[in-house]
Amino acid sequence: MRHIKLTIEYEGTAYAGWQVQPNGLTVQEVVEGALAQMLGMPTKLRSSGRTDAGVHARGMVACFNTEKALPLRAFREGLNTHLPPDIAVREACEVPLAFNPRSDASSKHYRYSILLDPLRSPLARHVAWRIGAKLDLGAMRAAAAHFVGEHDFNAFRASNCAAKTTVRTIYSVDLVREGSWLHIDVNGNGFLKNMVRVMVGTLVEVGLGKRPPEDVAHLLVARDRQVSGQTAPPHGLCLMRVFYPEDSLS
The missing domain is CATH 3.30.70.580 (Pseudouridine synthase I, catalytic domain, N-terminal subdomain)
Structure with missing residues (x-):
């Protein structure tokens, strides 16, 4: 076999x-x-x-x-x-x-893509969330830093998520600006249903000035999905890579 x-x-x-x-x-x-x-x-x-x-x-x-x-x-x-x-x-x-x-799997890398453009782009409509308003990337990076580490992500999952435990470890959250594109790269040991999309939705609210960067830390402690950010649209999300220890592959 x-x-x-x-x-x-x-x-x-x-x-x-x-x-x-x-x-x-x-x-x-x-x-x-x-x-x-x-x-x-x-x-x-x-x-x-x-x-x-x-x-x-x-x-x-x-x-x-x-x-x-x-x-x-x-x-x-x-x-x-x-x-x-x-x-x-x-x-x-x-x-x-x-x-x-x-x-x-030892870790996974997800990328969420945002198009920062006041005009709609037919070519990007299936692969990016278009946001016409200006985002404060400094505030978003400060907020993203709170996600790094082992946390209970109950506030950042779908209501119908069936995971037995909501504790996950995030290794890095990086915001990469490429022209009018903003890529949010998230690396972690595992993810809950809609977790990256709720994280991104919350970061965007920070970027729009609707909540302060330190709010992310409070949300992780509160564990309440009702007060965290919106769920970002699915079409901006892409599973980039799944990582495995070498000894599991040979």
Whole structure:
């Protein structure tokens, strides 16, 4: 039996998220369908996590088992011939049978993109949250610093989040300005449902002067979702990469 690890890129606009569900077409469903076509049998994927409807990925990790003696390039080039233009396998490699793409992950990198432009951009409409007002990036960076470390992020998750614990560790939150684009890069050991989007929504409120930077520290202690910021739109969010210890991959 072989255990194949795929790194998948997708533009999530047309999908109801990553994970298979009854209320819409999902990325997982499409990739599993392509695998079934290529391998001639139903094949289930285990992934590093999930993304919501409209969220994108450059580095979603998913694994499956197969007894097919195909070269690794077939799991990339071959699968891509069966996938639509908005989904692609970027990498395929063989990993130990014990490898678990979710529990073995050491950290994840999410990027949220904001377009700072008073005029709408048709080309950016699916990949960035457009904000026409000026943002105070200094205040946003001061607020973002409060997220770093181990905290209870109960105030920064969706009301229907089913996670058993709300404690997570954030390693870094960086704001990168590139012309009219603002990228918010968040690295952590794990994330709750909508966590990055609520963090970004809160930072934007700081940038607009609607709350002071130190408010983030108070929200982490209060643990009350009702008083934290708005949930930023899904289309600005992208899962960039999932990191694993080297010994789990060999």
